[in-house]
Amino acid sequence: MSLVNVSCSPHLHEQVSVRRVMWTVVIALLPALLAAYLFFGWRSIWITILGVIAAVGTEALVQFLTKKPITISDGSAVVTGMLLAFNLPPLTPWWIPVIGSVFAITIGKQIFGGLGYNPVNPALLGRAFLMASWPVQMTTGWATKLANAGISTVSGLKQTLITGGDTQLQNLITSATPLNLAQQIRGDIIAGTAGDSARTIFHQLSSLDYIKELFWGNIGGCIGEVSAAALILGAAILVYKHYIEWRIPIGYIGTVAFLSWMVGGIDGLFSGPILFHIFSGGLILGAFFMATDMVTTPVTKNGRLIFGIGCGLLTVVIRTWGGYPEGVSYSILIMNVATPFIDKITPQKPFGYRKKSKK
Amino acid sequence: MCAKTFKGGIHPHDHKHFSNHKAIEKFPAPEKLYIPLIQHIGRPALPIVKVGDEVKKGQKIAEADGFVSIPLHSPVSGKVTKIGPYPHPTGTIQHAIEIENDARNEWISKLIDDEQYFALSAEKMKGRIQEAGICGMGGAGFPTHVKLSPPENRPIDTVILNGVECEPYLTSDHRLMLEYPEDIIAGLRIIMKILGAKRGYIGIELNKKNAITIFKQMLRDQKNINVVPCMLRYPQGAEKQLIYAATKRKVPAGGLPMDVGVVVQNVGTAFAIYEALRYHKPLIERITTISGAIVNEPKNLKVPIGTPLSQLLEYCGGTSEEIGKIISGGPMMGFALPDMEAPATKTTSGFVFLGNKEVIDTTEAPCLHCGRCVDACPMNLVPSFIADNVKNGQYEEAMKLSVLDCMECGSCGYVCPSHIQLVQWIKIGKLEVNKLKRQDK
Numbered sequence: 121m122s123l124v125n126v127s128c129s130p131h132l133h134e135q136v137s138v139r140r141v142m143w144t145v146v147i148a149l150l151p152a153l154l155a156a157y158l159f160f161g162w163r164s165i166w167i168t169i170l171g172v173i174a175a176v177g178t179e180a181l182v183q184f185l186t187k188k189p190i191t192i193s194d195g196s197a198v199v200t201g202m203l204l205a206f207n208l209p210p211l212t213p214w215w216i217p218v219i220g221s222v223f224a225i226t227i228g229k230q231i232f233g234g235l236g237y238n239p240v241n242p243a244l245l246g247r248a249f250l251m252a253s254w255p256v257q258m259t260t261g262w263a264t265k266l267a268n269a270g271i272s273t274v275s276g277l278k279q280t281l282i283t284g285g286d287t288q289l290q291n292l293i294t295s296a297t298p299l300n301l302a303q304q305i306r307g308d309i310i311a312g313t314a315g316d317s318a319r320t321i322f323h324q325l326s327s328l329d330y331i332k333e334l335f336w337g338n339i340g341g342c343i344g345e346v347s348a349a350a351l352i353l354g355a356a357i358l359v360y361k362h363y364i365e366w367r368i369p370i371g372y373i374g375t376v377a378f379l380s381w382m383v384g385g386i387d388g389l390f391s392g393p394i395l396f397h398i399f400s401g402g403l404i405l406g407a408f409f410m411a412t413d414m415v416t417t418p419v420t421k422n423g424r425l426i427f428g429i430g431c432g433l434l435t436v437v438i439r440t441w442g443g444y445p446e447g448v449s450y451s452i453l454i455m456n457v458a459t460p461f462i463d464k465i466t467p468q469k470p471f472g473y474r475k476k477s478k479k
Numbered sequence: 480m481c482a483k484t485f486k487g488g489i490h491p492h493d494h495k496h497f498s499n500h501k502a503i504e505k506f507p508a509p510e511k512l513y514i515p516l517i518q519h520i521g522r523p524a525l526p527i528v529k530v531g532d533e534v535k536k537g538q539k540i541a542e543a544d545g546f547v548s549i550p551l552h553s554p555v556s557g558k559v560t561k562i563g564p565y566p567h568p569t570g571t572i573q574h575a576i577e578i579e580n581d582a583r584n585e586w587i588s589k590l591i592d593d594e595q596y597f598a599l600s601a602e603k604m605k606g607r608i609q610e611a612g613i614c615g616m617g618g619a620g621f622p623t624h625v626k627l628s629p630p631e632n633r634p635i636d637t638v639i640l641n642g643v644e645c646e647p648y649l650t651s652d653h654r655l656m657l658e659y660p661e662d663i664i665a666g667l668r669i670i671m672k673i674l675g676a677k678r679g680y681i682g683i684e685l686n687k688k689n690a691i692t693i694f695k696q697m698l699r700d701q702k703n704i705n706v707v708p709c710m711l712r713y714p715q716g717a718e719k720q721l722i723y724a725a726t727k728r729k730v731p732a733g734g735l736p737m738d739v740g741v742v743v744q745n746v747g748t749a750f751a752i753y754e755a756l757r758y759h760k761p762l763i764e765r766i767t768t769i770s771g772a773i774v775n776e777p778k779n780l781k782v783p784i785g786t787p788l789s790q791l792l793e794y795c796g797g798t799s800e801e802i803g804k805i806i807s808g809g810p811m812m813g814f815a816l817p818d819m820e821a822p823a824t825k826t827t828s829g830f831v832f833l834g835n836k837e838v839i840d841t842t843e844a845p846c847l848h849c850g851r852c853v854d855a856c857p858m859n860l861v862p863s864f865i866a867d868n869v870k871n872g873q874y875e876e877a878m879k880l881s882v883l884d885c886m887e888c889g890s891c892g893y894v895c896p897s898h899i900q901l902v903q904w905i906k907i908g909k910l911e912v913n914k915l916k917r918q919d920k
Contacts, residue, residue: 124802125838126570126817128903130889131810131831132491132647133839136896138847236845236897362894365854414849419861421853463864470884471486471719471858472732 138235141363141414142195148354149202149409155337155347160210164343167217168205174221175201182230196235200224203243203410206344207402207449208250212257220246240456241413244449297341298325298334299401299446302393303439309386322386326393334399345402355408364412367421371428372407372435373398379436403435406448416456423459423466430455430462482685483724484710487857489890491647491713491811493686497770497777499650503658505781506794508555508580512785513565514540515575518824519614520621521547526576532559535587537761539612540576549612549622552761553578554783556585566821568788568807570814575822578785596756601673604756611755612762612825617641617652617716617745618808620826623752626742627673633737635674639725640667640681642690642746643709643716646809649829651766652746654779656683656690659750660697666749667704669756674742679704680725681746685711713811714888718743720857732858732884747828767791768829772837773798782823788830789819803835811889844897852891852901858884862891866904874911882908 156164179197183190204220224246229238251258302325308314309322324330333339337347345351358364377394384392397403411417411431418427431451438447455462517523524541534540534553541551557580565575599607609624629635640663644652656663667679681698683691685708694706707725709715719730721743728739736743744752747765754760763784770777775796782791788805792798806813807821810831823830852862860881868876882905891901 122801124815124817125804126815127804127841128900128906129810129812129814129887130892130902131804131806131813131815131833131839132893133898134489134491134894136851136894137898138844138896141847141849141896234845236847362851362854363849365850414847417848417850419848419850419853419863421850424850467880468853468859468861470732470860470881471723472729472734472884473859474731 138196139194142199144357144361144363145199145409146195146202148357149199149206149344151350151353152206152344152347152405153202155350156206156210156343159337159339159346160343164210167208167210167212167214167343168202170214171205171208171217171221172198172201174218175204175225178222178225179230182226183234186230188234191235194235197225200229200242200246203241203344204246206405207243207247207342209258209260210343211260216250216254216257220250223249236415238415239459240453241410241416244410244453244456247449248453297401297446298330298339298396299341299439301325302396302400306384306386319386326396328395331395331399334396339400341400342402342405345405348399348404351404351408355404358408358412364408365424367424368412368417368428368431369407371425372411372431373403375429375432376403376435379432380439383436383440397436397439401439401446402448406431406435406452410449411452411455413456416459418459418462418466420463420466420468422468423462426462426466427455427459430458482708482710483682484712484715485720485723485857487855487859487890488712488714488720489855489893490711491893493711494647494770494772495650495653495686497648497772497774498768498779499653499687501650501654501777501779503654503766503779503781506783506786506791508582508584508783509786509790510580511560511787512554512578512580512783513575513787513822514551514554514578514785515565515567515573515822515824516541516551517567517573518551518620518784518826519549520619521545521549521625523574524548524551526562528559528562528576530559530561533557534559534578535585537763538587539761540578543609543612543622547622547625549614550610550761551576551612551784552763554763554785555580556583557581566816566818568814568816568821568824568827570807570816570821575785590758590760593757593759597668597672599756601675604669604673607755607759608752611751611760613748613751613755614762614825615745616747616751616765616826616828618812618826618828620824623744623748626744627670629674629737629742634740635676635737635742636740637678637680637726637742638667638670638674638676639707639721639741639743640679640746640749641716641718641721641743642681642683642687643721644687644828645684645713645716646811646813646828647713648770648831649768649809650770651768651779651828653687653690654768655750655766656687656746657693660690660693662753663746663749664694664697664704665757666746666751666753667744669752670742670744670749676742677703680707681705682707682709682716682721682725684709684715713890713893714857714886717857717886717888719886732881762825765823765825765827767823767827769795769832770829771798771832771834773800773802773834774832775799782827784825785822787820787822788816791823791830792819792832798832798834800834802832803838804833806831806833811893812887840898841900843899846897846899849896851894851896855890855894857888857890858886860885862901862905863895863899865908866899866901869904869908869911874908874915877908878912878915882912885909
């Protein structure tokens with residue numbers, strides 16, 4: 121008889137591997153990329169490809185230079201490159217995704233030892249770096265898109281503006297994403313510097329018709345965050361495969377929904393437009409694809425829930441009172457850093473656990 | 480039919496179609512048998528025969544060493560040819576009694592048919608079970624008479640028969656339930672009488688619908704015995720998980736089923752108990768499944784204890800391609816064997832053969848902290864953290880993470896995308912933590 125294999129049990133495996141998980145995430149991100157192409161054109165695909173090539177190239181180079189096995193085929197660098205590009209405006213200069221990916225892979229990932237050891241989400245770290253270094257390139261580049269895309273509702277908004285004759289608002293609407301717009305208008309209203317037209321616009325932004333546009337993606341925004349529908353479709357694949365679990369996304373979105381309802385409105389407490397806050401900005405992308413990054417999120421069940429709730433809390437705080445219109449990426453980064461601590465304070469209780477072990 | 484289950488767990492393919500339609504076949508006793516002195520939890524049995532002794536079928540050949548131990552009996556008539564180290568189905572080397580079969584099949588005393596067995600007192604019943612050398616036949620092999628003797632401050636009101644058989648490939652319990660349902664129910668009644676339990680349950684997984692139907696049919700007039708159909712989920716057959724599914728009671732961490740008034744016995748054990756009481760038959764044979772995609776004729780065999788695996792495989796027509804892995808027991812918790820010399824014992828529910836293509840990759844990648852092991856763990860532990868601590872020699876930390884509550888079901892290893900050998904690390908951790916605990920005492 122020839123030699124046989126001997127190992128510890130279990131002798132069966134689900135046939136899941138790092139590679140399979142990562143490439144499934146890539147597939148799950150494709151619907152959003154397709155939506156980006158439909159709404160923003162080839163440019164968004166081009167930016168994404170640049171981000172991916174830079175990420176994969178950097179990973180290979182760093183691993184080659186540090187004489188480590190080259191693991192680019194596991195797909196994790198592809199995911200990082202895609203997620204980074206998804207967080208960029210479609211008309212951003214070509215070198216933005218390249219620099220972002222290089223930074224994300226070297227400083228965000230390989231410097232800590234590669235996949236599995238990075239403390240924060242590399243793509244988000246890359247974005248934060250870009251945001252701090254080239255704020256202009258990171259926050260413009262979607263203006264024309266919004267104007268082009270606004271076939272129905274946005275033109276309606278414009279009509280309101282023209283009749284209202286508020287030129288300051290008119291500038292805003294052509295230079296910002298819906299979330300950005302809503303937050304600035306809201307700020308003006310609360311400060312008492314805006315006219316009645318601003319109120320009308322705010323209400324129109326949170327109208328069901330406009331939410332529909334938000335949901336399908338007929339709006340301005342970053343490449344990957346444009347279509348909530350496409351993102352949810354992709355996320356469904358990951359949920360079905362048990363690669364992401366409900367606690368983080370539901371905890372995150374639920375918290376944002378509740379808190380933005382509480383403080384996100386213009387008519388006092390509990391008047392906020394919930395659906396507008398859920399489907400605008402990067403929340404859906406963040407909640408399903410970035411806050412669920414396996415490596416940088418808690419392992420324990422309660423920890424994951426706390427992580428999601430914490431992300432939601434920070435997002436609403438930044439959106440409502442912060443200097444940035446969008447708080448998704450920073451809240452996830454902050455919670456990433458808190459992850460080891462969250463794991464520590466949320467030990468799992470074994471089945472049948474009883475408080476006092478009586479002898 | 481409302482199926483019951485527990486939290487956590489996994490859904491592996493059950494691979495039972497290879498053998499679940501094959502009726503039990505009696506395997507002819509081989510020329511030589513090797514009866515390990517340890518087939519159970521507790522102290523090894525002490526041989527009471529010498530090399531050269533003639534033995535008869537059913538003759539006691541080894542005595543229980545203390546209360547937590549069981550006696551052994553010869554499955555054939557023949558001659559003791561050797562007492563010494565021999566491969567064991569746990570992958571270790573253990574002392575065994577080698578018996579040469581004289582093929583005369585002579586019993587030590589004629590089997591009787593005691594129809595009045597149920598009138599015996601609980602103590603007498605227990606004595607007969609102890610004499611028959613019965614241990615738990617589901618896998619762990621705890622001496623049955625010990626399990627049936629709970630301390631007085633632990634009253635038992637419920638007995639659960641475990642017919643879940645959640646390990647993939649294995650069908651021995653399934654066939655037993657299909658072919659001997661009355662005997663199993665009789666065994667359950669005996670256990671209930673001994674323990675004074677009022678309720679009985681038989682837990683069966685939904686992939687054995689025909690067995691569920693048979694038992695429901697037979698128990699339709701019984702108020703105190705119920706069938707519990709269980710969802711297909713591994714490890715549904717784990718004691719604590721089955722108790723939870725049937726009664727919603729949670730056995731305390733580190734505790735035993737009797738702490739919640741329950742005793743669980745395997746259906747095979749109930750069958751052996753019935754045979755011991757009615758026919759005074761010692762435990763000298765059991766049902767074992769020989770299965771796997773590469774086995775030419777997977778079978779459920781009634782095997783004399785001590786039959787070497789190589790002969791069982793030969794009886795099943797060998798394999799169609801090169802063997803990649805030999806597993807004693809089920810593939811989730813069983814032991815990979817280096818060869819086929821080990822014999823079937825009282826706890827051998829099956830042998831599974833995997834081809835080279837089915838052997839899983841055990842190269843570990845870094846942990847992704849994905850938490851899938853946490854979701855899969857039926858004991859609600861954090862296997863990845865435990866493994867990490869064990870790797871780094873931090874056994875105290877592992878102890879704080881309740882490593883001793885792990886039952887090594889393998890669900891965590893099954894779902895790990897990084898192929899980390901979580902069960903292996905946890906097994907090491909348990910050994911080391913137990914060492915620490917002994918030092919503290």
